[in-house]
Amino acid sequence: xxxxxxxxxxxxxxxxxxxxxxxxxxxxxxxxxxxxxxxxxxxxxxxxxxxxxxxxxxxxxxxxxxxxxxxxxxxxxxxxxxxxxxxxxxxxxxxxxxxxxxxxxxxxxxxxxxxxxxxxxxxxxxxxxxxxxxxxxxxxxxxxxxxxxxxxxxxxxxxxxx
Numbered sequence: 001x002x003x004x005x006x007x008x009x010x011x012x013x014x015x016x017x018x019x020x021x022x023x024x025x026x027x028x029x030x031x032x033x034x035x036x037x038x039x040x041x042x043x044x045x046x047x048x049x050x051x052x053x054x055x056x057x058x059x060x061x062x063x064x065x066x067x068x069x070x071x072x073x074x075x076x077x078x079x080x081x082x083x084x085x086x087x088x089x090x091x092x093x094x095x096x097x098x099x100x101x102x103x104x105x106x107x108x109x110x111x112x113x114x115x116x117x118x119x120x121x122x123x124x125x126x127x128x129x130x131x132x133x134x135x136x137x138x139x140x141x142x143x144x145x146x147x148x149x150x151x152x153x154x155x156x157x158x159x160x161x162x
Contacts, residue, residue: 053085054084054086054149055082055086055090055143055151056082056084056116057081057082058081059078059080059155060078060081061076061077061155061156065077066158067158067159072126072128073124073125073127074125074127074159074160075123075124076123076124076157076159077123078155079121080094081116081119082109082111082116083115083117084111084112084114084116089112090110091108091110091144092108092111093142093144094108094109094119094121095140096123096139097138098135100125100126100129102123102124103121103122104121104122104124105119105121125157125159130159132160132161133161134156135156136156137155138153138155139152140152
């Protein structure tokens with residue numbers, strides 16, 4: 001500061017109270033408040049990581065045809081996207097809650113760690129049990145080792161109007 005003609009110590013990293021020799025408080029209300037906010041944000045981050053879902057299921061309907069009628073059956077075609085967010089490979093089994101339905105396609109599959117697998121699937125219902133309206137259904141994917149760890153996804157089964 002002397003080079004430009006100003007008094008020394010105009011810029012310092014201290015408070016006015018400290019420079020005047022008065023008592024200073026390190027733990028102020030603002031400092032404690034920021035600490036509490038930081039602690040809350042860190043605990044929320046750790047909680048979100050600890051309790052995240054390790055299996056991801058998405059169900060996509062076939063876009064071209066809503067349904068097909070073949071051999072006395074009404075068929076809907078789906079593509080399931082199954083993701084494994086865990087650190088180990090897992091074996092899964094697929095089921096549905098639609099009454100009188102059959103799943104044509106692979107129902108047991110292994111997904112490696114960090115992978116997402118695309119599974120084509122055909123669900124069929126006999127025409128004799130068709131009620132003539134769209135039905136809500138759920139796809140359920142469970143771990144083969146642990147049947148309590150299941151992921152559900154709602155979808156719709158469509159067919160002809162009677």
